[in-house]
Amino acid sequence: MLEIRNLHAEVDGNEILRGINLDIAPGETHAIMGPNGSGKSTLSHVLAGRDGYTVTAGTVHFNGKSLLELEPEERAGEGIFLAFQYPVEIAGVNNVYMLKAALNGVRAYRGEAELGAVDFLKLVKSRVKAVGLDESLLNRPVNEGFSGGEKKRNEVFQMSVLEPRLAILDETDSGLDIDALKAVAEGVNALRDAERSFIVVTHYQRLLDYIVPDHIHVLSKGRIIKSGGKELAHELEARGYDWLTSEAAA
Amino acid sequence: MATNAQDIDAFVDRKYDAGFYTDIEQDTAPPGLNEDVIRLISGKKKEPEWLLEWRLKAYARFLELREPNWAHVEYPPIDFQAISYYSAPKSDADRPQSLDEVDPKLLETYEKLGIPLEEQKMLAGVAVDMVFDSVSVHTTFRDKLAEAGVIFCSFSDAVIDHPELVRKYLGTVVPTTDNYYAALNSAVFSDGSFVYIPKNTRCPMELSTYFRINAMNTGQFERTLVIAEEGSYVSYLEGCTAPMRDENQLHAAVVELVALQDAEIKYSTVQNWYPGDEEGRGGIYNFVTKRGDCRGARSKISWTQVETGSAITWKYPSCVLKGENSVGEFYSVALTNNLQQADTGTKMVHIGRGTRSTIISKGISAGRSQNAYRGLVRIAAGAEGARNYTQCDSLLLGDRSAAHTFPYIECKNPSAQIEHEASTSKISDDQLFYLRSRGIKQEDAVNLIVNGFCKEVFKELPMEFAVEAQKLLGISLEGAVG
16 A cells, blocks of 8 residues: 655755655554654655655655655545644634535545535534544634644544545654543544554554554664564563664664 | 745735726816815715815815825825816716616626626615715615615715704714825715614614726725714625726725714725736725714724725724723734735724723735734723723735734823734744645635634624625635635
8 A cells, every 4th residue: 555665855955764665555553663863753744745855765655656746635635644743723713614624625636526514514523422522622723722632632533534544643642641642542443444554653662552553663763674563662662772773783 | 845935926916806997988077186176076066065165174284284104105106186086977967766777887897896786686684885986876775774764875965965964973083184185085075975873773784885996097085974873783884896907096085983872883894906916006095094983981883894905005994982981893804915015903092981992903914015003002091991902913925025013002091901912923834734734725725724814803794794805815815715
């Protein structure tokens, strides 16, 4: 489904990604771990199409299409969703109204008919319960005045409405207490199925106790230096990253 | 994100949609400003002697005044002698009694604007008093209003039919001596609207006027007077567009509102006059004096404006809060693009005890435009317990536009409470990327953010106008507004 080959990317002339190779099959959940500054968030943003990153080499294919040539909204149309580490506040723009524009934008890209207000609200009602988002947040401005946990839950809620084929969770656990973390993880797990894939970017092993990945990759200095199964997380928890980074350097 | 600033520029650069020009024979005075021209105007309108005297006095005052230059706008000197001060559609001599009698060219113009009279008539609850150039050509719903005792007519008709009311209130809110453009307007005003709401009457419909400027080199000098008697309520809607043309056009209107005890006036404006081309050529100069007098206790005046047009805007709808516990409100969205310049805001003058005022101003600057908020809050010594809340936000699009804020506060009563909040922001790359990553196209994302920014003001507009306002922002920012 997703094939990343020798991906190099830089920001302001500094090379951050130095040859990433990664294959993700439908239904798989891959965790990307690594120390600060290893390029985890850059990888997320490059996949979602954020401006300001220059891809200098490599390819990314998503279901056979070259992803790097598409605008962010086109990537969303193809089924990519990025759950932000720091969800953005947008004053005056109603949360559920934005989501309706998003869903219909995605549907238009796929040549599907617009979803009417009644059907849309029905969908929203069912999803909002599933992810445990406070319903009163639906009609508030996007993320404005939301707590850290509410923002992350709102990301998962948006994901559940947009039903992406590949969801990228960028440090979704950051700033969450254990209860909020569990709730967000439950929301994510409810969306896992045989078709949908996930990239879970995290600094800590903790999140992976709740969202159990099929594969774990350790990123360091812009390269994947180690890949393994879910047990790798516990090894990292016990030994830290240093043994890997020094191993890679040696 | 180098491309983004350009992309935004590309779609704010939309052409003016209502640009066209109608060729109708005009009954026009030769260019020039002098006492004879004023006598001609007054004579054409068959005005009583006192009004001619009033005009001449204003003209004498105008000659002593100097053109104001304190506003943050720049334009070449105006040659007042090159302007023709009277122009009326020819059909004025024989006023049409029904649509069939109206010049078909005129109707065509309105149809191009998307406001055909036939539809307007059907728009239940909205009476339309149209001003085409200087003379009102059609008034609808007058009968229904008359039933309620409401007078809604052209200013010229009011001078003939209700001289006592006009004489009692004209110039009592904006005196002829008030400022340069008000004095000019008082001397040469051509026509406008007159509204009178009797005691304890709720006006049965929203009142609206569509202004339009159409004749070459003819300054527009509208005069509007709204009087709300004790315990009455009226909502007045004013909206305008103008055809595309090359000459700069001066528009210096005066609007006076009088609210007596427990009366409320809601005055809403959507303004879309021709802003000039990308280089700023040919746009309208809009130098307007709008003021409301809260004369009675607990009276209330609300100004709501959405300004997207004109090359230069110089406009400060104000409230003089004389009555005890009277309330003044100002809600404004001003959008400037290309080389447009706007210096707009409000004055809240607190005189009575317990008076309150609210100012919410939203400025949006795109292109190379200059957008300034200028506001005065004055608390007089006797305004015990007066309160003001001001919120003044600016949004910048692209990186060549500018926003300025000039708040003035004068407080002579220690019990007053004055709050002022101001912010300036750009549409951030983060916000745009967030929305785009959800599947929303860039131009739709910009529209969502801009509309969100204006929401507090839009919700103050009457329903039918809120739609119009979003449409106008859409014209200036391209694409349907979300």
